[in-house]
Amino acid sequence: MKKLACSYRIKRFYQTGTKNRYMKLFLLSFSLVLCLSSCWSQRDISSLSIVIGTALDATDNPEELSLTAQVVKPTEIGSNSGGESSSGGGQAYVNITQSANSMLPSVRAMTHSQSRKLYFAHNEILIFSDELAKTNILDPMDPFTRDYETRMDVQMMISRGKAAEILDQNNELEKLPALYISGMIKNQKYNSETVIVTLRDFLIATLSESAAPIAPIIEIFEEDDGNKLLRLDGTAVFQDGKMIGELDQKETKGLLFVLNQSSAGVNTLETPAGQVVLETLSTKTKLVPVLAEDGNIRMKVQIKENVILQSNETREDMTTLENIKMLEELLAETTRASIDAAVKKAHLLSADIFKFGEAIYIKYPKIWKEMKDQWDVKFSEVGVDVEIDTHVHASGGLTKPILPGGYS
Amino acid sequence: MRFISQIIHVIKKKQEKEIETEERAVDTHKNPNILSKSLSRNIQSVQSVLVNSADLVLREFSFGKHQDTEIKAALFFIDGMVNMQMINDGIIKPLMHDSQSSHKKGVSDIASLEEVKEKLLVSGEAKAVQTFNDIALGCISGNAILLAEGFDKGLEISVKGWQQRAVTEPTSETSVRGPREGFTENIRTNTSMIRRKIKDPSLKIKASTIGKRTQTLVNLIYIEGLANPDLVHEVESRMSQIDIDAVLATSYLEPYIEDAPVSVFPTIWFSEKPDAVAGKLLEGRVAIAVDGAPFVMSMPMLFIENFQSAEDYIKRSPYSTAMRILRLIAFMISVFMPALYIALSTYQQELIPTTLLFTMAASSEGVPFPVVVEMALMMMIFEILQEAGIRMPRPVGQTISIVGALVMGEAAVRAGLVGAPVVIVIAITAVSSFAVPFAADAVSLTRWFLLIMASVMGTYGITLGGFILLVHLVSIRSFGSPYLAPLAPFQNAGIKDSFVRVPLDDMTKRPQSLKPQDVVRQASPPSK
Numbered sequence: 001m002k003k004l005a006c007s008y009r010i011k012r013f014y015q016t017g018t019k020n021r022y023m024k025l026f027l028l029s030f031s032l033v034l035c036l037s038s039c040w041s042q043r044d045i046s047s048l049s050i051v052i053g054t055a056l057d058a059t060d061n062p063e064e065l066s067l068t069a070q071v072v073k074p075t076e077i078g079s080n081s082g083g084e085s086s087s088g089g090g091q092a093y094v095n096i097t098q099s100a101n102s103m104l105p106s107v108r109a110m111t112h113s114q115s116r117k118l119y120f121a122h123n124e125i126l127i128f129s130d131e132l133a134k135t136n137i138l139d140p141m142d143p144f145t146r147d148y149e150t151r152m153d154v155q156m157m158i159s160r161g162k163a164a165e166i167l168d169q170n171n172e173l174e175k176l177p178a179l180y181i182s183g184m185i186k187n188q189k190y191n192s193e194t195v196i197v198t199l200r201d202f203l204i205a206t207l208s209e210s211a212a213p214i215a216p217i218i219e220i221f222e223e224d225d226g227n228k229l230l231r232l233d234g235t236a237v238f239q240d241g242k243m244i245g246e247l248d249q250k251e252t253k254g255l256l257f258v259l260n261q262s263s264a265g266v267n268t269l270e271t272p273a274g275q276v277v278l279e280t281l282s283t284k285t286k287l288v289p290v291l292a293e294d295g296n297i298r299m300k301v302q303i304k305e306n307v308i309l310q311s312n313e314t315r316e317d318m319t320t321l322e323n324i325k326m327l328e329e330l331l332a333e334t335t336r337a338s339i340d341a342a343v344k345k346a347h348l349l350s351a352d353i354f355k356f357g358e359a360i361y362i363k364y365p366k367i368w369k370e371m372k373d374q375w376d377v378k379f380s381e382v383g384v385d386v387e388i389d390t391h392v393h394a395s396g397g398l399t400k401p402i403l404p405g406g407y408s
Numbered sequence: 409m410r411f412i413s414q415i416i417h418v419i420k421k422k423q424e425k426e427i428e429t430e431e432r433a434v435d436t437h438k439n440p441n442i443l444s445k446s447l448s449r450n451i452q453s454v455q456s457v458l459v460n461s462a463d464l465v466l467r468e469f470s471f472g473k474h475q476d477t478e479i480k481a482a483l484f485f486i487d488g489m490v491n492m493q494m495i496n497d498g499i500i501k502p503l504m505h506d507s508q509s510s511h512k513k514g515v516s517d518i519a520s521l522e523e524v525k526e527k528l529l530v531s532g533e534a535k536a537v538q539t540f541n542d543i544a545l546g547c548i549s550g551n552a553i554l555l556a557e558g559f560d561k562g563l564e565i566s567v568k569g570w571q572q573r574a575v576t577e578p579t580s581e582t583s584v585r586g587p588r589e590g591f592t593e594n595i596r597t598n599t600s601m602i603r604r605k606i607k608d609p610s611l612k613i614k615a616s617t618i619g620k621r622t623q624t625l626v627n628l629i630y631i632e633g634l635a636n637p638d639l640v641h642e643v644e645s646r647m648s649q650i651d652i653d654a655v656l657a658t659s660y661l662e663p664y665i666e667d668a669p670v671s672v673f674p675t676i677w678f679s680e681k682p683d684a685v686a687g688k689l690l691e692g693r694v695a696i697a698v699d700g701a702p703f704v705m706s707m708p709m710l711f712i713e714n715f716q717s718a719e720d721y722i723k724r725s726p727y728s729t730a731m732r733i734l735r736l737i738a739f740m741i742s743v744f745m746p747a748l749y750i751a752l753s754t755y756q757q758e759l760i761p762t763t764l765l766f767t768m769a770a771s772s773e774g775v776p777f778p779v780v781v782e783m784a785l786m787m788m789i790f791e792i793l794q795e796a797g798i799r800m801p802r803p804v805g806q807t808i809s810i811v812g813a814l815v816m817g818e819a820a821v822r823a824g825l826v827g828a829p830v831v832i833v834i835a836i837t838a839v840s841s842f843a844v845p846f847a848a849d850a851v852s853l854t855r856w857f858l859l860i861m862a863s864v865m866g867t868y869g870i871t872l873g874g875f876i877l878l879v880h881l882v883s884i885r886s887f888g889s890p891y892l893a894p895l896a897p898f899q900n901a902g903i904k905d906s907f908v909r910v911p912l913d914d915m916t917k918r919p920q921s922l923k924p925q926d927v928v929r930q931a932s933p934p935s936k
Contacts, residue, residue: 042754042866044779046772050765074769121758122765149758 048119050074052093053178054154055163056140058132059099065132065140066099067106068164069118070178077175092175095167103143120150124182126199127218128156129163130236130243138206138241145203152200155185158236158243160219169220169230181218184232188216192256192265192280193249194232206241210357210375212349213238214255217246237351239376245349247342254342257335258301258354260285266310269330274314278307278331281393287359290385297367298383299356301339305388307331309395319399324392332388339386347380356382441539447557451482454553457544463487464547467495471503472518472528479518480557484543489550491569498530499552499565521559533566575601578680578702580845585722590680595625595699598682602629602695602704605686610634616647624655625699629685634918634926635692639887643694643707658701665707668884672850675886677709684718692924694887708886710893710921712906714847715739720909728909736907738843742851745837746783747862747870749829753779755866771827780863782826786834787859789816791852794838893921 053070076092096114100106107118126144128137144150159166167177174180188194197215205213214235221231235247235255247255256262260283267278288300309327312318318327346353357375361368371378400407443450451466458464467483483499506528518524525534537543538561543553550568575597578590591598599613610632618626628647630640646665655661662676663669679685680703685695688706696705715735720728752760753768760768772779793812797805817835821828841851854877861869884891894902901917904910913933918924 042863043757044772045753045757045765045769046775048757048769050769052762072766072769074766075773077766077770119757122762124762151758 043117047116049096049114049116051118051120051123052176053125053127053167053181054120054123054144055127055129055159055167056103056132057129057163058135061099062135064099064101065106066097066164067103068095068097068167069107069110070095070167070176071118072176093177095164097164103140104147120147123150123154125155125157125178125185127159127163127166127181128215129159129161130217132163133158133215133236133238133243136241137238137243141199141202144199152203153198155182156197156199156202157181157185157216157218157232160217160233165220166218166230169228171230181230184230185216188232189263190265192262193253195235195252195256195259195261206238208355208358209372210352210361210379211355212351212353214247214353235353237346237349237353239349239351244351245345247345247353250338251342251345254335254338254340255346255353257283257285257303257339258287258342267307267331267334269327269334271314271326271330273316275311276309276314276318276327277311278327278392279310281306281308287354287356289356289360289363291364291367296381296383297360297364297371298385299354299359301384301386303335303339303386303388305331305335305390306393307390308393312395312398312401315401315403317400319395327392328390331390331392335388335390336386339384343384350376350380352379441541443538443540443543443555443560443562445558445560447480447482447555450555450562453540454484454543454547454555457540458547461486463489467500469500469504472524474518474558482555483552484547484555485552485567486547486550489548489570490552490567494531494567494569495552498567499554502528502530521554521556521561521563524554524556525563529563529565531565531567534563537562537564572597580680581684581718583681583719583722586718587681587683589682591682591697591702591704593700593702595627595697598697598702598704599627599629601682602686602689602697605682606631606689611689614644618647618650618652618661619655620651620653622654622656626655626661627697629689629695629697629704631689631692634690634924635694636923636925639692639708639923640694642887643696647696655698656700658696658698658703658705661696661698662705667886671880671884672853673711673881673884673891674714674846674850675709675884675891676705676707677713677846678703678705679718681718687718687721690918690929692918692922692926708889708922709891710886710889710919711881711891712894712902714844714850715907716905721912725909725911729907732907732909735844738840739847739851742837742841742844743854744858744870744874745833745840746787746855747858747873748867749833750780750783750859751862751867751870754863759867768827768829771829774824775827776825779827779830780859782830783833783859784863786816786826786830787837787856790834790838888923889921894919 049069049071051069051071055068055070057066057068059066071094073090073092073094076090096110096118098106098110098113100109107120110118128140132140144154145152166181169177169180171177171180174183185194185196188196194216195214197213202213202215205211214237216232217234217236218230218232221229221233223229234249235252236243237245237247253262253265262280262283262285265280267280269276269278283306284304286302288302290298290300292298309318316323318324343354352375356379357368357372360371440453443453455464455466463486465485465487467485468480469483470478470480472479481503483495485495503524521536525536537546537553542564543555543562546553546564550570552565552567554563554565572594573592575589575592577588581590589601591601603611603613608631612628612630612632614628616626616628617623626647628640628644643665647661650661650664652660652664658678666675668675677688679688682704685704685706689695693706693708696707698705715732717731720731723731753772757765775782777785789812793808793816797808797812800808817831820826821831837855841848841855844851857877858870858873861873863869865872881892882890882896890897893899894906899920901915902919902921904915905919913930916930916932917927918929920927
């Protein structure tokens with residue numbers, strides 16, 4: 001009871017007397033602390049130039065590089081823009097180009113000609129021109145990974161030709177080329193023919209003992225009628241901070257299979273009866289390094305591929321057991337062909353784009369220790385065995401082919 | 409109607425003691441406060457005590473016989489506080505008419521006023537008074553005072569009757585399916601409404617008068633054997649220490665008995681609904697009713713009570729739970745939203761989704777003020793509008809809302825003075841704060857605090873401000889109960905009626921934080 005009574009004692013806040021004085025002192029010093037910080041690093045949105053795309057090009061001066069930043073003009077984007085009633089129609093972006101010896105100097109150099117500070121936190125894409133990538137990609141990349149404002153999940157790509165021109169390709173759906181490109185990149189998971197690489201992925205691969213960094217290649221593609229389009233085509237392969245080669249689309253497809261990044265896609269098969277299209281539902285790849293008796297390491301690539309019948313352009317019923325088996329074999333063959341092509345190219349470049357080295361390190365760390373110094377040479381000697389297990393799951397809403405006149 | 413006599417009873421106790429001691433010391437005839445046998449002198453004295461009271465009525469008449477002479481008498485009362493019919497039928501008629509008629513035997517000779525009280529008066533309550541102080545107090549309490557020639561005592565006859573508001577539906581808390589009655593300004597009506605809800609002889613109502621000048625009747629209500637006696641004692645002792653001039657509403661007492669009078673968060677709960685107060689009493693709380701106030705306070709109050717509504721116990725449990733969580737979200741929105749907007753738009757723009765940033769940038773384009781100033785301005789205008797809307801007469805209030813909505817919402821944005829997102833944030837904040845009406849005052853001040861923190865330090869400031877807020881909430885106690893119970897400290901019986909509201913048959917125990925004497929509310933339900 002006594003304990004209870006004690007807990008009910010009046011405990012009033014801000015009592016008069018000494019406590020009150022402490023409270024006043026606390027409030028005073030607290031308000032002074034607020035003054036000390038003085039809105040440090042405060043900046044209004046209207047004082048920022050929001051950068052959503054960046055392109056880096058080599059210049060005539062080998063010491064300098066040219067940085068092109070795509071800056072948003074917000075009033076042109078907002079359909080219900082508050083301030084002046086700008087009736088759209090204008091370009092929603094401005095590309096600002098500045099040459100300097102590094103990224104930060106060029107960003108700061110832009111303040112000489114711009115009213116607002118460039119703000120990189122919402123940068124979505126980072127394009128390096130192949131010219132720059134072939135000489136040195138690490139130095140211009142460094143500030144983008146080091147600065148706190150830029151993001152590591154920015155989409156990275158290599159351009160054929162000048163990178164700044166890529167950022168100037170308009171699209172009718174998107175008001176901003178950078179968003180068009182980043183949307184295009186995100187779209188690649190439906191075809192599994194282009195690698196999707198963020199700055200972080202690239203950095204990790206660069207820092208790896210064995211792996212060779214890769215990045216998708218983007219180019220301006222001119223149609224027959226003179227209409228210009230952007231297109232993702234193939235993969236750039238790096239070694240020691242330099243672009244050393246390219247994979248084409250077929251090789252990239254094989255690469256994605258081995259990397260276990262092939263998620264969806266279509267496979268067109270030529271059967272004796274005609275064309276059949278299969279859609280990939282899921283693939284799963286396992287890399288199993290095998291130590292052969294002669295002491296050499298072979299890489300076993302186990303692939304499980306689940307597909308559905310998407311289009312049957314033959315007059316035959318593809319749901320019979322024999323036909324399904326035939327389709328599965330044909331599919332395995334095309335997959336194997338793409339992987340073989342990728343392996344061949346990788347061996348040629350002696351660049352471990354498949355991260356074989358890491359698989360070996362995990363399974364045989366001691367052997368890896370011995371061979372890691374000559375991995376550049378050894379990689380080309382690693383034999384690759386591909387095991388493909390394909391499975392056709394369903395044939396869609398139709399089982400039989402569409403036959404004029406029916407089946408009877 | 410009995411409550412005034414209770415006042416008198418309390419005052420009298422003191423005075424009787426005084427009189428007893430005085431009588432021993434001084435001769436009765438020389439004390440000017442004590443009635444004499446001369447009616448005219450007594451009348452004069454009463455009139456001098458209640459001088460400048462235009463509503464004092466003196467009715468002189470004569471009745472009965474004492475030693476064969478008619479007794480001259482005087483009746484004092486305050487016009488407007490008495491029931492005239494009761495005076496006519498219960499006092500004047502029996503005295504003037506019945507005392508003359510022959511069939512009333514035994515009143516032919518009236519020797520004392522006791523006889524008048526016992527044999528003639530038709531009144532529920534009457535008692536003798538001896539001092540002019542008592543007479544004055546009786547008059548202003550709404551009683552009639554009968555004085556007669558030759559008697560040094562008066563009779564105080566209860567004839568109270570004045571205009572009062574009927575029991576109506578409460579305006580501050582409306583209920584869809586619950587009881588519709590609300591408290592009135594009459595304390596007896598209020599306590600009777602609580603008694604009707606809890607027909608338990610152990611429901612105790614302790615009376616006291618507080619206020620040197622207003623002499624307001626205050627009742628302490630609790631259930632004996634349920635509420636913790638220490639709690640009752642604590643409330644009583646805090647109330648006994650009150651030294652106040654006037655008590656015109658429940659809130660006059662709050663700062664005297666509250667634990668944290670300067671905190672923005674309320675630590676005393678109040679309601680206009682008898683069923684809500686009965687519910688609090690049945691959980692082991694103590695209630696205080698004040699005469700003249702249509703609200704009844706209950707204590708201790710926990711933070712969670714801001715989110716509870718009487719309607720919750722009437723709706724089905726899953727819905728009530730959802731509503732409580734919704735109120736919590738609304739509370740969070742109304743406290744943090746403007747600060748968060750400021751922090752994101754002036755410090756941490758990288759946290760805004762890219763496309764949203766474009767929209768925000770587009771709307772801030774061409775706006776002349778920094779977004780902090782914009783937000784503070786709009787918040788101030790909102791508070792002004794709200795204040796004006798409440799205080800103005802209802803027809804004018806509508807004009808204010810129209811002007812506010814049109815001028816603020818539409819014209820200001822269109823003129824480019826403020827950005828549309830700021831107006832939207834203010835609107836969402838305002839609507840959300842009304843979802844937690846009890847904490848609306850606390851919320852509005854906390855919002856400003858966090859806004860300042862956010863405008864100076866961004867999201868770090870919000871974290872810091874939120875932390876200060878949390879520390880403050882945790883440190884408050886209301887009559888010995890931790891304010892954040894049953895969340896911190898965690899109490900499993902209380903948690904059943906916090907942000908979740910389990911079905912009533914599962915609430916087998918009363919909240920532990922109140923330390924009730926009778927812990928078990930009801931038997932556990934048979935296993936389903």
